[in-house]
Amino acid sequence: MSDVAFERFRYHKPLPNFYKLENPKNPEREISDELLAELLDLAKKYDFTGISYSKLSDEFKNEFEIDFDNVLIFKFLMGDNLINMNRSAEKCKLMDDEFQEYGVHVYEFADFLRENGFQADLIHPLDDNLSMRAIAMQSNDCAITRSNMCLFKDGLAVSFFMIHTSIENLPYKSENDMLWVKEFCSTCGVCIERCPEDAFDENGNFLRKMCTAHREGCNDCLLRCPFYKRGYDKVKRRYEKMKKRS
Numbered sequence: 001m002s003d004v005a006f007e008r009f010r011y012h013k014p015l016p017n018f019y020k021l022e023n024p025k026n027p028e029r030e031i032s033d034e035l036l037a038e039l040l041d042l043a044k045k046y047d048f049t050g051i052s053y054s055k056l057s058d059e060f061k062n063e064f065e066i067d068f069d070n071v072l073i074f075k076f077l078m079g080d081n082l083i084n085m086n087r088s089a090e091k092c093k094l095m096d097d098e099f100q101e102y103g104v105h106v107y108e109f110a111d112f113l114r115e116n117g118f119q120a121d122l123i124h125p126l127d128d129n130l131s132m133r134a135i136a137m138q139s140n141d142c143a144i145t146r147s148n149m150c151l152f153k154d155g156l157a158v159s160f161f162m163i164h165t166s167i168e169n170l171p172y173k174s175e176n177d178m179l180w181v182k183e184f185c186s187t188c189g190v191c192i193e194r195c196p197e198d199a200f201d202e203n204g205n206f207l208r209k210m211c212t213a214h215r216e217g218c219n220d221c222l223l224r225c226p227f228y229k230r231g232y233d234k235v236k237r238r239y240e241k242m243k244k245r246s
Contacts, residue, residue: 014126015100018107019114027119027166035116036170039072042112046105048076049154053170054139054162064130068164071123071135074109076102078157083219091217099125099159106161119166135162140173143181147191147221148206151181156227181227184239191221 040051054071061067082098085091106122113120125132133150136142142152152158192200196218199210212218222228226235 015103015122015124018104019111020107021111021114023114023119023121024117028117029166030169031116031118031167039109039112042109043074043105046102048074048102048105049152049158050075052136052139052141052152052160053172054135054141055170055172056135056138060134060138064134066130070165070167070170071139072109072163072165072167072170073136073139073141073160074106074163075152075154075158075160077155078159080157083157083222085217087212087216087218092215095217102159103161106163110163113163113165113167120163121165123162123164125161132160132162136160137176140176141178143176143178145181145191145225145227146185146188146204146206147195147225148208148211149222149225151178151227151232153178153232155231156225157222180236180239184235187242188226190224190226194220194224196220 043051052073052075054073056066056069056071061069078095079098082091082094085094103125110120110122123130123132123135133144136150137144142150145151145156149156150158150160186204189204192204197210197212199207199212201207226238230238
């Protein structure tokens with residue numbers, strides 16, 4: 001199929017505005033454990049794997065010229081059947097359908113928070129002025145693999161939506177216990193070896209412009225990555241054994 005045919009599906013379609021409630025004029029700043037548990041239950045009702053919490057640093061906010069602090073990250077696993085499809089325009093369309101389906105529910109999460117007195121706004125995932133992965137890294141709950149994918153312990157094939165909120169007492173992580181992933185990736189290299197587009201330079205650095213994931217639905221690197229094939233916990237145990245032997 002020609003490049004022109006793929007170009008139509010290069011990016012996700014914008015999400016419509018599905019808010020049903022307005023933000024409160026004087027939003028609450030603290031959420032109870034019980035209400036946060038209700039929000040998590042609501043997310044899991046729609047097959048989200050969980051919620052991570054990002055507290056943006058002043059340096060990060062200054063860099064991106066944003067004024068919000070507290071971010072909820074709603075994570076979901078992409079469907080295995082979709083991931084295993086051959087690249088095609090149809091696959092890109094189905095990927096967008098999945099994106100839209102999950103995105104609708106994020107407005108429901110925002111309305112849940114607004115109804116309970118909190119400010120809550122979707123960070124639009126197609127905003128070119130923000131790096132969603134950089135915000136995710138501020139949560140100390142993920143790592144970036146060599147093939148430039150955002151790895152949570154939930155799985156490698158995780159996509160996510162974000163809400164910024166007035167809630168200041170979210171259970172933020174102060175340290176990232178996944179930083180070992182970068183070293184592990186440096187010992188692996190299967191994504192570099194098997195990339196059909198040679199989307200890495202001579203030093204093994206990822207070349208975004210060469211990658212056809214969004215343009216054609218290619219995810220060969222994901223399918224071959226140990227984190228996808230074996231899961232986070234098994235790869236970590238393998239890494240720890242390797243370190244003991246060295």
